[in-house]
Amino acid sequence: MAVQINPSILSADFARLAEEAEAVRGADWLHVDVMDNHFVPNLTLGVPIVESLSKATSTPLDCHLMIEDPDRWAPQYVEAGAGSVTFHAEAAAAPVRLAREIRAKGARASMALKPATPIEPYEDLLPELDMLLIMTVEPGFGGQAFLDIMLPKIRRTRELISKHGLELWLQVDGGVAESTIERCAEAGADVFVAGSAVYGKDDPAAAVQALRAKAEDVTASAAWACAH
Numbered sequence: 057m058a059v060q061i062n063p064s065i066l067s068a069d070f071a072r073l074a075e076e077a078e079a080v081r082g083a084d085w086l087h088v089d090v091m092d093n094h095f096v097p098n099l100t101l102g103v104p105i106v107e108s109l110s111k112a113t114s115t116p117l118d119c120h121l122m123i124e125d126p127d128r129w130a131p132q133y134v135e136a137g138a139g140s141v142t143f144h145a146e147a148a149a150a151p152v153r154l155a156r157e158i159r160a161k162g163a164r165a166s167m168a169l170k171p172a173t174p175i176e177p178y179e180d181l182l183p184e185l186d187m188l189l190i191m192t193v194e195p196g197f198g199g200q201a202f203l204d205i206m207l208p209k210i211r212r213t214r215e216l217i218s219k220h221g222l223e224l225w226l227q228v229d230g231g232v233a234e235s236t237i238e239r240c241a242e243a244g245a246d247v248f249v250a251g252s253a254v255y256g257k258d259d260p261a262a263a264v265q266a267l268r269a270k271a272e273d274v275t276a277s278a279a280w281a282c283a284h
């Protein structure tokens with residue numbers, strides 16, 4: 057699968073979201089961090105803003121729900137126009153049922169793991185998902201330092217995906233930058249979220265291209281990608 061770069065609008069100007077979406081033309085998806093001040097200690101945006109943003113941009117929306125009770129709320133983000141909806145494993149009461157509901161409503165279903173949550177208990181659930189998100193910071197805030205102790209988890213997850221012959225995308229989120237993206241790609245990630253490393257730059261579109269070039273360089277020769 058080709059490398060995908062998903063800028064996180066958490067680091068964008070929330071008063072100019074449509075323009076900020078335009079500023080990263082060429083990105084594969086726009087990553088939208090939904091935080092409820094309960095699952096994480098921060099509050100961002102919800103369904104109405106996702107609905108407006110999906111009408112204002114042609115870039116598909118990748119909604120990362122850092123909220124309690126995703127079983128209740130995630131389907132509403134599909135209805136609001138999200139093309140991919142990620143719920144947290146730690147918050148979902150019935151992850152298989154929820155993934156099936158997201159898919160049935162027409163979006164890609166994805167599940168996220170906080171840094172302390174292992175992948176192994178979820179091995180049997182992977183065929184129900186279109187993407188798995190491995191957090192490389194504690195969820196809640198942009199601009200945090202990349203946790204390189206997550207690299208073995210990325211590697212183990214890529215091995216499980218290969219073992220089961222799945223088409224699952226493997227996303228990393230948190231502290232992804234030009235200095236860290238190659239290690240993520242080498243470990244097996246193919247979808248990269250970057251907030252401050254894109255919107256913190258004078259030319260966000262150029263930052264997306266620079267990140268893509270670095271990741272593509274690695275995946276062109278990575279053992280996991282060649283075997284895929």
Ligand SMILES: O=C(CO)[C@H](O)[C@H](O)COP(=O)(O)O
Pocket residue numbers: 064066067087089120122193194195196197198199200229230231232249250251252253
């Ligand atoms: O989910 C998130 C935080 O919980 C964000 O997507 C992530 O932090 C992006 O920001 P940065 O690239 O600056 O780390």
Ligand SMILES: [Fe+2]
Pocket residue numbers: 064087088089120229249
């Ligand atoms: Fe995120």
